[in-house]
Amino acid sequence: MVRENNLIIHMQDVCFSYPYGGQTILENLNFKLQKGEKLGLIGHNGSGKTTFLHIIMGLLPVSAGIVRILGNEVRTEKDFRVVRQKIGLLFQHADDQLFSPTVLEDVAFGLLNLGKSPAEARELSLKTLEQLNLKGFENRVTHKLSGGEKKLASLATVLVMQPRVLLLDEPTTGLDEATKERIISVLNNLDISYIIVSHEYDFLSRTTNDICTMKDGQIIYNGDSSMLHTHYHSHKMGKVSHEHHNGPI
Amino acid sequence: MITEPFINENSLIHRLDPRVRLVFATLYSFAVAVLNQFPALAWALFLSFLLVLLARLNFREVGRRLAMLNTLLLFFWVALPLTFEGEPIFSIGPISATREGVLLSAQITLKSNAILLAFIALVATSPLATLGHAMNRLCVPEKIVHLLLLTYRYVFVIEQEYQRLIRAAKIRGFCPKTDIHTYRTYAYLIGMLFVRASARAERVHQAMVCRGFKGKFYCLSEFSLTRLDVICSAFMVAAIIGLEMLEWFVKIT
Numbered sequence: 001m002v003r004e005n006n007l008i009i010h011m012q013d014v015c016f017s018y019p020y021g022g023q024t025i026l027e028n029l030n031f032k033l034q035k036g037e038k039l040g041l042i043g044h045n046g047s048g049k050t051t052f053l054h055i056i057m058g059l060l061p062v063s064a065g066i067v068r069i070l071g072n073e074v075r076t077e078k079d080f081r082v083v084r085q086k087i088g089l090l091f092q093h094a095d096d097q098l099f100s101p102t103v104l105e106d107v108a109f110g111l112l113n114l115g116k117s118p119a120e121a122r123e124l125s126l127k128t129l130e131q132l133n134l135k136g137f138e139n140r141v142t143h144k145l146s147g148g149e150k151k152l153a154s155l156a157t158v159l160v161m162q163p164r165v166l167l168l169d170e171p172t173t174g175l176d177e178a179t180k181e182r183i184i185s186v187l188n189n190l191d192i193s194y195i196i197v198s199h200e201y202d203f204l205s206r207t208t209n210d211i212c213t214m215k216d217g218q219i220i221y222n223g224d225s226s227m228l229h230t231h232y233h234s235h236k237m238g239k240v241s242h243e244h245h246n247g248p249i
Numbered sequence: 250m251i252t253e254p255f256i257n258e259n260s261l262i263h264r265l266d267p268r269v270r271l272v273f274a275t276l277y278s279f280a281v282a283v284l285n286q287f288p289a290l291a292w293a294l295f296l297s298f299l300l301v302l303l304a305r306l307n308f309r310e311v312g313r314r315l316a317m318l319n320t321l322l323l324f325f326w327v328a329l330p331l332t333f334e335g336e337p338i339f340s341i342g343p344i345s346a347t348r349e350g351v352l353l354s355a356q357i358t359l360k361s362n363a364i365l366l367a368f369i370a371l372v373a374t375s376p377l378a379t380l381g382h383a384m385n386r387l388c389v390p391e392k393i394v395h396l397l398l399l400t401y402r403y404v405f406v407i408e409q410e411y412q413r414l415i416r417a418a419k420i421r422g423f424c425p426k427t428d429i430h431t432y433r434t435y436a437y438l439i440g441m442l443f444v445r446a447s448a449r450a451e452r453v454h455q456a457m458v459c460r461g462f463k464g465k466f467y468c469l470s471e472f473s474l475t476r477l478d479v480i481c482s483a484f485m486v487a488a489i490i491g492l493e494m495l496e497w498f499v500k501i502t
Contacts, residue, residue, distance in 0.1 A: 057459050059458065081461070089459045091456050099399060100398075105469050109460055114461055118467070118470075121469065141376075143405045143406065161460065
């Protein structure tokens with residue numbers, strides 16, 4: 001029996017559909033995330049993975065069901081304001097996340113919102129940039145960064161707030177191998193829980209412990225993420241996710 | 250798109266506090282705008298030029314901007330002498346040009362060039378981001394400052410999206426003609442651009458909300474006045490007073 005106070009995110013029978021008779025995206029979804037858990041979430045395009053993350057952050061209202069974060073039920077905008085101090089969401093497109101003219105200002109934005117003084121915010125931001133090997137980037141203009149640099153900078157903007165849970169929405173899309181490696185090493189050095197939505201099995205197997213699939217509006221536990229890998233040999237079903245019951249060949 | 254060709258020098262002007270530059274550029278513009286006498290106007294143009302020299306700007310770039318302004322002013326030179334009432338200098342058929350019209354055109358030309366040069370030297374020499382913060386510190390309403398900064402940030406993204414759409418149209422053989430297909434395509438492009446810009450704005454707002462945004466922006470940078478700022482402010486105040494005195498006491502009739 002799992003101790004309740006170890007549950008960070010707990011969803012019970014959550015439903016979501018777009019208003020005015022729109023498509024049903026989540027249907028009686030049940031989900032638990034525990035302290036220290038590192039979870040990969042896979043699923044088809046349009047299966048509701050991003051919607052799921054946005055519901056956790058309170059960006060979308062649920063149609064039915066209960067969402068509990070850190071033991072408390074969250075429902076109103078006021079409840080979610082507290083959630084957002086503890087959970088960080090990395091958006092799929094870095095251009096959506098970085099809106100300030102310079103990197104330093106963008107990283108400091110969240111801290112200033114939390115009520116830190118400018119001096120304190122500056123110091124913490126510089127420290128975070130240094131941890132991500134982005135020293136010297138503080139005065140760079142955000143829209144002039146490369147795709148990989150933008151991604152790392154937006155990761156810094158989330159990590160600087162010292163979240164207890166990190167949600168990453170397709171963090172490796174469009175990135176080169178070197179940047180992916182940097183993200184992998186950053187994630188492996190974090191001791192917080194996170195959920196990664198991704199289509200890249202290799203990336204997930206190196207950053208997560210467990211894998212879930214989103215299907216028909218529900219989240220199903222698949223098992224250990226070490227079973228996920230891209231096939232370097234090829235056979236007919238090599239591109240489809242599947243299990244090797246006898247372990248890797 | 251927006252380039253900032255004047256920000257990367259390291260001159261006396263660039264070292265001044267952006268707030269000082271902003272305040273004096275504004276005061277100076279008003280001071281020059283109320284001048285009417287030619288000696289004062291000539292001095293104003295000279296002072297502005299001096300500022301450009303002090304800022305060690307690229308003359309070609311400055312020239313390009315002046316050319317744009319003066320093209321516009323050409324229309325004044327055509328229209329004003331012909332329409333302004335006064336003593337005629339010459340006439341072509343029934344239309345005659347007046348002395349007053351010519352003088353007015355000359356005044357407008359001198360004023361606008363002086364103001365533009367001063368703005369290039371004082372304001373265009375700091376990055377827009379810094380300028381935004383300087384405005385913030387000078388108690389310009391926050392909404393205006395952030396409208397400016399966010400526009401500056403996303404105008405590039407929107408331009409990229411526009412280029413992407415245009416490319417998508419081009420690779421499928423679109424070439425603009427004067428027909429309904431072209432107009433419809435452009436209408437779709439612009440419509441799509443609005444849709445995407447609005448969707449983007451939504452996502453940016455969500456990202457901000459996720460980081461605790463509650464409708465208020467906080468400013469990170471702090472400015473401080475140095476001795477250089479004080480000395481330069483004194484000179485600039487003296488220059489403005491000097492110009493106004495010239496206006497009052499040296500008159501050519």
